[in-house]
Amino acid sequence: MKVFRNTALALVLGTAVFALTGCAKEKAASAKPEASSQPAQASSNYVSKDGILLAYFSRRGQNHTDQGIQTLEVGNTERVALKISDRLKQPAYQIQTVKPYTDDFKEMLEVAKKEQAENARPALKEPLPDMKPVKTLVLGYPIWHGTMPMAVFSFLEKVGCDNITIVPFNTHGSSGVARSVDDLRKACPKATVMEGTPIKGTLAASADKEAAEIAQKARP
């Protein structure tokens, strides 16, 4: 396990320098979207009449780009989530931890590694969405050390995911969906979990086609 984690870490660090492209575009397009700065708030407002909830986890702050470590004002996954939100014409619910994560990229790698090793369930800001009316959960997250951030596991356990369809999408440095969709199926054995849609983090700003496809999966 340790070897695997170290390998994953090496993969992130080793591939990030060349794997992440499009930083200049990313920075130029980094105006803060309104919806993203709102705190997590009540719940039923986020579910469409046809039972869709769009929820995502994303981290702002330092990240690898093709120009080295840069501070992103809007997280990569958040960028994609907001595009999907436009398509679905409904707001996106941001999964947020009570304790904010560090902006420092290297420190973040260590924090996330420790959380994963401890199988932690970081506490989340409330209120969480009410899942009663939810039929389809469109769920976005970055890959952290080969899978979903532990906060996403916290979210699924807290709100529940029985008898729904999950449409996963993720951003990443180079590892695609990695183990995340398998882990999602394990975490939600009574849900129908569709194929994931992986988007390279630095291409998030131009992921309109993918956002349209994800929205289409949620509302065919």
Ligand SMILES: Cc1cc2nc3c(=O)[nH]c(=O)nc-3n(C[C@H](O)[C@H](O)[C@H](O)COP(=O)(O)O)c2cc1C
């Ligand atoms: C703690 C941490 C661990 C990461 N682990 C991986 C990984 O295992 N594989 C990968 O391809 N990218 C990895 N990345 C890169 C992120 O998945 C990628 O930058 C993503 O787009 C970040 O999304 P966000 O801005 O929405 O948080 C990692 C990034 C962080 C901060």
